[in-house]
Amino acid sequence: MSRRTVLATAAAVAALAATASPALAAAAGGPAARAPRADRLVDNRFWTSHKDWSTGTHQGTAAVSGARPGLRIERPAGRTDYADPHTGKTATWEYARWTGPAHRSTVPATELIASWNARTPAGTWLQVELRGTYSDKTKTPWYVMGRWTSGDDKETDIRRTSVDDQTDGKSTVWTDTLSLDDTTTGLRVVSYQLRLTLYRKPGATGTPTVWRLGAMASAVPDRFTVPASKPGLAKELTVPRYSQEIHAGQYPEYDNGGEAWCSPTSSQMIIEFWGRRPTAEDLSWVDPSYADPQVCHAARYTFDYQYNGCGNWPFNAAYASTYKDLQGVVTRLASLTELESLIAAGLPAITSQSFLRDELTGAGYDTAGHLMTVIGFTADGDVIANDPASPSNAAVRRVYKRREWENIWLRTKRYNATGKVVSGTGGVCYLYFPTKLTARQRAALAAVGIH
Template sequence: MDRADDMSRRTVLAAAAAVAAVAATASSALAAGGLSGAPRAKRPVSNRFWTSHADWSAGTADGTRAVSGARPAVEIAEAAGETEYADPHTGKTATWEYARWTSPVHRPTVPATEVVASWNARTPTGTWLQVELQGTYSDKKKTPWYVLGRWTSGDDKEKDIRRTSVDDQSDGKSSIWTDTFSIDDTTTGLRLVSYRLRLTLYRKPGATATPTVWRLGAMASAVPDRFTVPASEPGLTKELTVPRYSQEIHAGQYPEYDNGGEAWCSPTSSQMIIEFWGRRPTADDLAWVDPSYADPQVCHAARYVFDYQYAGCGNWPFNAAYASTYKDMQGVVTRLASLTELESLIAAGIPAITSQSFLKEELTGAGYGTAGHLMTVIGFTSTGDVIANDPASPSNPAVRRVYKRREWENIWLRTKRYNSTGKVVSGTGGVCYLYFPVKLSAKQKAALADVGIH
């Protein structure tokens, strides 16, 4: 399971009554529409990603350049300045030159209670990037520039920084919980009505290497406060062939990465889908792993998604960014509004990694309870039940599970639940990771566009 006993980092706060009503209507309409193409009401989720040459050209460049071609990107053209960074996880202070790109102001279709960013990039050894958000509240005041992540695709202990989230960021109205911007008290009606993202690219002074960023964006949402969600009608019978990997067979391995495999649900799920799309780490990539360990690629994924501040492998954007380090792969963090939307993705051949929390008795056949866990949804049975590759299984063959539709739907989409002591705590409200290659079929592009991913 994910290291999520402290659910403050995954707080899904209550929406105001008006927003809840709109969102609940959207959820019901989505469930009714299904795969039939019926008109859809406004979704409580709004995605915006910058990916095209026009996107990168529209932003404000300070030392960066937009790169055209088959996969448009933004890179360092020349240094805009130099700065020192004291890495809290290595104790080293170093000088870096940097360049910045700032997005235009974006106004999401729903005034947001939460925002989660995603990025897809390559950072050669000795380079790294930082993603920040500044927003405007419904009271017209601005947030500070919040750091949403300091990230590198590498892990050279001499030349790279340590990937890290940044704690203790708040202005009294909103806070950053590891990887999530969250309004502190949504019952006041305060919302984030617009935001812009700032991307800072770093390298050693005088170096020529540069980070390359192909995708940057965010998911803004105002999911209604709810213990249960409307039941959807089954609309698909299909199962995708996705590799099965157990996190549990890695118990005790590399405890420096979140105490070992028992907590590796997120990287294990990520590796399943990366390999579904035909990508794998090379033999050289895996040379550091003990050769006696099965599925060394799971160990590799755990190391390269690890957040040194959170001290865990469950940082959502870091997992999506890891997926994008494989050739022509993309990864985003988003929310889906219904199980019907997930059916549409599976129908198009796109599996999803979903985040959920539940008591043991709430999910028949799981055999465990969890404050936060990632699993891979690969299909639906003829009766609509959910087929999941659940990494919290004792062996690889045991990973494939079938969970009751109504139970699974509720534990995934709700935002409130009771824990084992009877205390009201939060749920994830439909969070998922979607990984997919650059080249997609028309059906796959349409399915992603239907849930706001472009």
Template sequence: MDRAGRTDRTDDISRRSVLATAAAVTALAATAAPALAAGRAADRSGAPRADRLVDNRFWVSLKDWSTGTAEGTALVTGARPGLRIKKPVGRTDYTDPHTGRTATWEYARWTAPAHRSAVPATEVIASWNARTPPGTWLQVELCGTYADGTKSPWYVMGRWTSGDNQETDIRRTSVDDQTDGKSTVWTDTLSVDDAAAGPRVVSYQLRLTLHRKPGATATPTVWRLGAMASAVPDRFTVPASKPGPARELKVPRYSQEIHAGQYPEYDNGGEAWCSPTSSQMIIEYWGRGPTPEELAWVDPSYADPQVCHAARRTFDYQYNGCGNWPFNAAYAATYKDLQGVVTRLTSLTDLETLIAAGIPAITSQSFLKEELTGAGYGTAGHLMTVIGFTADGDVIANDPASPSDPAVRRVYRRREWENIWLRTKRYNASGKVVSGTGGVCYLYFPARPSARQRAALAAVGVR
């Protein structure tokens, strides 16, 4: 039986989209592999290649930020370009649904130009890197254009603050019940309702609204904004890949399980903290972490207080959990000169490319106990950190669902791990068809990566 305590997502379909019937899934899975193989030939007409599954577009350079429509925002120049409030263009009242408090905020806004995706997408996930001083926050919205020419509403993809001051900050939150009959937002993901027959998202715009208290001088600063659009075919299995170079990165090991029962107000405590625990491992791999002052709120008797801190700073008050993907990437990027994105990879070869360049990855997967030898558990959704590959091509993972920090390092069989991570459909313990993540991962890397790291990121579609 899947352990709900170890989830960043659940089998509950209110969280994710699924196919209309299991029969349709089976038919699509059977045809996916040959269709992909046929699509690998170059299309000289200039149309998107049939094997293109993922499209990433991020606004991160001074040139990028200059292309958008600014309403009261100003460019931040220097080594890390971005946006800030220059002169507010309006005021709005916001009633925080998690506190009931209504407050007035002034705001400025920036709207990205429309981006036409190389992939007519069934899912779009936005992510951002920013810092919000106390008394400030930001909202990210997305408007998609469908293949039939119609547009979605402006969907709220997140209301976010990097802090957690109970007096000055809003509660970090996703927004439920957003749909137009063609697509729906499930926590952090815009998903086309009928991936098989409905119109797909062919382009989108992002809108960023920066808020602060009226008359204040503090401002959010945003360094990266973008989205990953994808159309991963429905599949129960994926083709096996050939092992690449062996390498293991020295990543700190943290167990979520030693925090069981701690701070239950954050997703019932540590047993559910796979996502922030994984995030903290990678943040510290890059030499970043919270200060002693930032950890002062944690009970001094608790081991690894930085894991508790990560859980608090990634908690989504609407989702009622720490597994909001963009919130984790945004948390990582609050540390000096660190970037975070949510994307999809299409193979273990992609992961090997990143590992070879010194970039670990946080991956999301779900499986039955018998599907992953050595795990010792089954899960409806779990994050772990890939830190390397053995000479035989097996996956070396820091799995936070371990009884102690030293036990976190695991070696999982390549073929098993590859399939549970990259598939989009699976059978749960009751034989019901449920969703898989289709290669979702978080990537954290320096604001100024090395030439080799830039090349590896470019190879997987991230810049």
């Protein structure tokens, strides 16, 4: 159970289209695999190919070809000073910059979340910015969506951080989410650009390399309940089981373990499902008396020093991508049926939900925002989840009632324990997957807009 305040903002737009069979057909490589539906109210656009990286405006950056195309510094475009608010140090950095072409979303959006996959050698880092165009033809500022490094060396690296207090009176960035301030006015974000700035120490030859950059734009309608879906799959994936609770009190500098570590614990489960894990050298900093040191490692390297926690969604996806040939994205799914299609193709997912304990039978806790790993479905259609909010690794596997679970995940509005109306996540999830996929996996991802 994260301390994360759930920031999903909902738009009063048409009801979400109910679509069961297309997603399952896509998972089987059927006709629905051709293109994601515009009526999903979720638009994903990611730059990943050499052709993608060759577009836009380059200021000292260059597209890299090969098995995993990307973007890197070719030559510095200039120098700048950065005062790190979390170390108190000011340093000079040289930089190069790529500004992507405008992308017109299939969804006039109320929320946007950027995510990226990169490698940043010691002494390098990157900044992701997003500028939206509103339906009234005005533009947002260039909002900082994250300042990120895969490293955490106190001498050579900046502190990984989101940026607070960004607003233009129409929209605001809340940690990792750009959200319209008032969705009832009809104002929407209809297109956006991404800007990527790569930094290194002056005179250095190393460079960040970015393989994937993009954003999810969405306009999920206000709803306290969602339509019930019909079960369409009975399958369970074998995913490692880790409890966040056995880490309670560990590493106060990374938010003290326990309930604050649901996101990195879930991330580590799927990273290891794909056969990746930190080396013994990577884990040498962890107290040897602690069980599952890789969970401690995930918490440290997803930690957002401004948010003061490990629940930054894009930082978790970026952490997953630091492992060889692994990719991570943040998106929304439109239905439990879409999640079934991913499981059918062998793709587990990390989902974000919030609920009172009596809304999810068997959970035994309340949460304003919690991540868990969905690994399958029973013959009756109930959800099989590795829930890190469990007292031990052995207790992590849970079976939750389908109707309860899909509602707490997909709704955008709920009542808290005091009866106040608060927000829900509207189907947010992380998807981690390798660069080499089967045709069925590619089709299942394409059906939910991920390429």
